Amino acid sequence: MARLSMRKADLHASPVREMLSVAQRPGVISFAGGLPSPETFAGLDLPPPPQALLQYGPTEGEPDLRGEIAKELTALGIDAPAERILVLSGSQQGIDLVAKLVVDPGVGVAVESPAYLAALQVFRFFGARFEILDRAAPAAGWDEAAPALAYVTPTFQNPTGQCWTTAERLAMARACDAHDVILFEDDPYRDLAYEPCDRRPVSADLKSASWIYQGSFSKTVAPGLRLGFLTASEDLFPYLVRLKQAADLHTNRLSQWMVLQYLTDPDREARMARVVDLYRRKRDVFAEALTRHLGDRAAWTTPPGGLFFWLTLADGVDTEALLKRALERNVLFTPGSHFLAQGGASSTLRLNFSLAAPEAAERGLKVLGALLREG
Ligand SMILES: Cc1ncc(COP(=O)(O)O)c(C=O)c1O
Structure with a gap:
């Protein structure tokens, strides 16, 4: 055996x-x-990528793509310079990297109920002890024992489709700051907005807590490209890059090039x-x-x-x-x-x-x- x-x-x-x-x-x-x-x-008509991209590339991702992503995240209020953008092989990879960095067996992870099932699966795999997050009072019980990580999808959550109110977003940021809980904000649906709703990232309102914010091109461009990204506070970012390097060296450069064409297309x-x-x-x-x-x-x-x-x-x-x-x-x-x-x-x-x-x-x-x- x-x-x-x-x-x-x-x-x-x-x-x-x-x-x-x-x-x-x-x-x-x-x-x-x-x-x-x-x-x-x-609606996507992407030309074939240049031959040079068949070579190995940098772990963090293609510089031009990182630059475009940084511009967009900065406009949302997130502290995300291009040097702190990590291009992912789909945002599912971000969940794996964060779990590897934070979760040992028995470590507390606060999650919404219900929450994205493939995130629960990854956290469970690393031995997380789940705590259910009440977004109306996110710090309830945190005075006695705060979790290490809070995983949230405030904008058009999977599975409920709900969008958090401004007050709930601010309460979450205050709770993480006050209790030194790492905020992990997962935001793959933000562009699929059918009604007005406050979509300001919670990560933009943190003052001292460590954080990771991630997004995806799966729902806006195509999931088969396997293209996502994360940015994180300065204390966490270098570790996430090293974990990504150990996982797959870098994200597919052809997909990165295609997404860059999409981002810079005047018809976008x-x-x-x-x-x-x-x-x-x-x-x-x-x-x-x-x-x-x-x-x-x-x-x-x-x-x-x-x-x-x-x-x-x-x-x-x-x-x-x-x-x-x-x-x-x-x-x-x-x-x-x-x-x-x-x-x-x-x-x-x-x-x-x-x-x-x-x-x-x-x-x-x-x-x-x-x-x-x-x-
Ligand atoms: C909340 C959430 N996070 C992450 C993902 C993973 O997306 P991808 O790896 O395609 O970027 C999904 C996919 O459905 C999702 O719903």
Whole structure:
């Protein structure tokens, strides 16, 4: 028997990976992943990259790309000079690097409930002890024992789509400053804004706490490029670069070049406006279909941004059991239990509205409504 690390005990198959493999089956209607609509890729017409980029590159990323990212983050109020931008192989990598830097077995990590399931998975893998964050009173209980890290997605959260208020953002910043808690702000959905909402990064309002802020081009350009970035306070940044170097030397230079073309394209703003319009329309059509088919069986709030609806079903229906029945009818969604740090059964579920075409969404939601009525 091969001798493997103790960490292996926490290495469970990702529920999302497994569901996504089912989603590839012909005829399946998937509300499960966080996949952007392929319609949005059509507006990208990227020329082939120069040959020189086939060589190894710097761990931190391509200087021009770092410069563009720094400009944008600085405009958001974040202290992010180009020297403190680290280009990532997708922002999922940022979660791995931060967990490696901060989390030893038993270390406290404050998370929202629900929270992004693949972040919970990584923190769990490194042995985190989760504490549930109440964003109305983020420092509750921190006088006795503060966590090492607070992981938050204040803008169009995955899975709820919610956007924190200005007061909640400021309270979070004050709490981290007062208790010396590292803030880890994950912000991949900020550009997918369908309604006005304060999107000022919490990281911009910190005075003394250490922090990491990260973003992604997966939802605005294309997830297959695997391109994300982070910036961090001066005390943390050099360690994150060394961890990145150990993980993969540097991010794919061809993808970096493509994203740089996108960022500097004069049509960028107009293209992004078209993407946002497309998603707003898809969200609204989805909301109407939801009302028609699940209006008497579920409660939800229409999300002001992002890619998901978060539903709570009436009568305590267990959504893991519902998924088994939905799969028999070729409909896929993500049960809410996967997003709960504390685990346990749940009558919540996450529905992605960006991928399915309107007719497919209509059919899929009709199936879910019928299953709920069958009981
Ligand atoms: C909150 C959050 N963080 C990070 C990621 C990872 O994104 P990527 O690695 O594609 O940048 C996702 C993807 O869905 C997400 O929802």
